[in-house]
Amino acid sequence: MILHQYASSPFSEKARLLLGYKGLAYRTVSVPVIAPKPDVVALTGGYRKTPFLQIGADVYCDTALIARVLERLQPEPSLFPAAAGPMAHALAAWADSTLFWTVIPYTMQPAGLAHIFGGAPPEAIKAFAADRAAFTAGMRRLLPHDAATQLGTYLGWLDQQLGRGSRFLLADVPCIADFSVFHCLWYVRRAPPLAVILEPHRHLDAWYERMQAIGHGRAEKMTGAEALALAASADGRHAPVEVLPGLGFEAGEAVTVAATDYGTDPVAGTLVGLSADEVAVRRSDERAGTVVVHFPRIGFQIRKAGG
């Protein structure tokens, strides 16, 4: 199991903590923070968001899907405990979208930048800004003052929820929503002058310590070249998937799959898996060999190629 990630990425932090919670041994490949990402694209076919999980020649994009894959491989402790109920999915989706896109402009304001970029040269910061402008083209982003007020409201809600007496957001055990909220607050804490916004929220603070204590588990590093070689050596072996009837597509069709929010680069391939939860395409790459790339169904658009 290989997590392609980088240290300062909030969604990578979510994935590291998920792996730590599951107690699974894994390897990490450090991917570039900005494009170009030739080794990433060789594996994913164009998806460039961070992180993604590689298991042999199967590539799982998006932490919502990564969580489900980890749950399949290692059911206990569950990321979807019955005690948390079905709204855990909705709360996680809210945190991964609305809360995340409030935290980013809040933390990336001038008072946070020096901490986030830790002494990086101005050209590197400029290159990062240009990369992310293209990555989020078409999105209307909050300004720092919008983000500060809205984040304050969200933190109040979360603190009140924890004040109702459970140790984690929806139950006495963590669920997927805890991990999705955690990575957002982890990012705010990377900019100490701005992390003061968290201070009035005592329940949230105690919860944060409990979440942080989960840790990242056992990870060893490997290079992108090694990960590509591993995919290429899988020799056509992939996780079983099937295209279920009645979902608008047939197995073997040429399709593209793309995120609908940001980082919308399409991935082209042959449809091999489709359910209400997941879509998978098979594609070939000179270096990675034949790879099956999996995406969550929610948040992704499937198009017939040329359609």
Ligand SMILES: N[C@@H](CCC(=O)N[C@@H](CS)C(=O)NCC(=O)O)C(=O)O
């Ligand atoms: N919905 C995605 C969001 C991933 C995401 O937005 N990741 C950020 C980094 S935390 C990203 O891709 N930034 C651009 C990049 O790394 O190239 C998930 O859950 O994995």
